[in-house]
Amino acid sequence: IIAGGRSRTRATDPLMRRHFVRLHYVTLAARPPYRQKRYEDSYSTVHSKSECHEFVFVNESVCFLLLSWSFNAKNSKAIILNYRKKYCIGDSLTVRVDMFDFLGKEKTYGGDFLRARIYSQSLGAGASGRIEDFNNGSYLINFTLSWEGNVRISIILLHPSEGVSVLWRTRNMGYKNIIYIGKFLNKTQEIHKECGFSLESQEEQCEYADKIHGEFFYCLKPQNVPCEALISLMSQNKNHAYLTKLEKSMFTRSNIGVEIGINVKEVAVLKCQRNSTIEVKPKCRIGMSPPFPGGYFLNNVWHSLFCNLTSYEPLSQINECLSGKMIYLMGDSTIRQWIEFFPKLMKTLILLNRNPSYIQA
Known part of the structure; x- marks a missing residue:
């Protein structure tokens, strides 16, 4: 669990306060604003600040303490809510997912990174599911059955919400840890200059602006060479670490992309005879707002659900x-x-x- 800490006792000794940490809040791993829910009182001993990597969401100091508190795909469960022996093309398939931690305890908040899909490998067919997060450890996944045949269901936990929080924090820490080198071409001469999103230099700089999205990038300007002479960029990472040893353990290969067990792995879909009018879909064009999912693959060809593609x-x-x-x-x-x-x-x-x-x- 990612939890905030406060002193368990009123001891005046700062070391005593640091040794007894009361786990008080759970921080949801979603985009800001971060919602917080009360978690049961638990206690853990923290011997030094180096054992607890602190980071801040909405002025709340939070701390990831034990991997066993992170949530686990193998202990989590998925069940089809509207199971039938046979379905028809166009029917909906609804699956509920309940998340549990490594110790078998049910989760009480959301924010997990799930991937849900249905597929028929022999038919070259597949489609994504629409995931609804109830922010209490439960998820509802809706699939549209769009082709005939035996259809398998796959629900994968890519990262628990604790891992998502760590990734969200670290993705915003790396701008100064990436080195950009721009190559300018001056006739036959190549000139290499430092570039980046923010340059701490008094030298003249070239500004490359995307004013529509408010993005700006800069390069040190070579002498007597126009900014338009920039032809390429190279980048490399500085030697640094974003994650603590404990956080890294969440991203070992065995903990990423783990299948969640489901009570029925495959359903049969038939081409039923129904008295329904054929919907005339408009031609696909730029600027349309597609639903999700917007279509499916069949015979390795994409079929749109909301417009007609030109072939x-x-x-x-x-x-x-x-x-x-x-x-x-x-x-x-x-x-x-x-x-x-x-x-x-x-x-x-x-x-x-x-x-x-x-x-x-």
């Missing part, structure tokens, strides 16, 4: 759509896969890449 099957249709267009692909390794895929699909496509060495995994 470009023949290569001639793809060439016609993209003919005469300049395509800009910017992003991470996911975009890199598209960069590699398009030239293989369209032999006439010309790749304009100024820095081939940066298209890498």
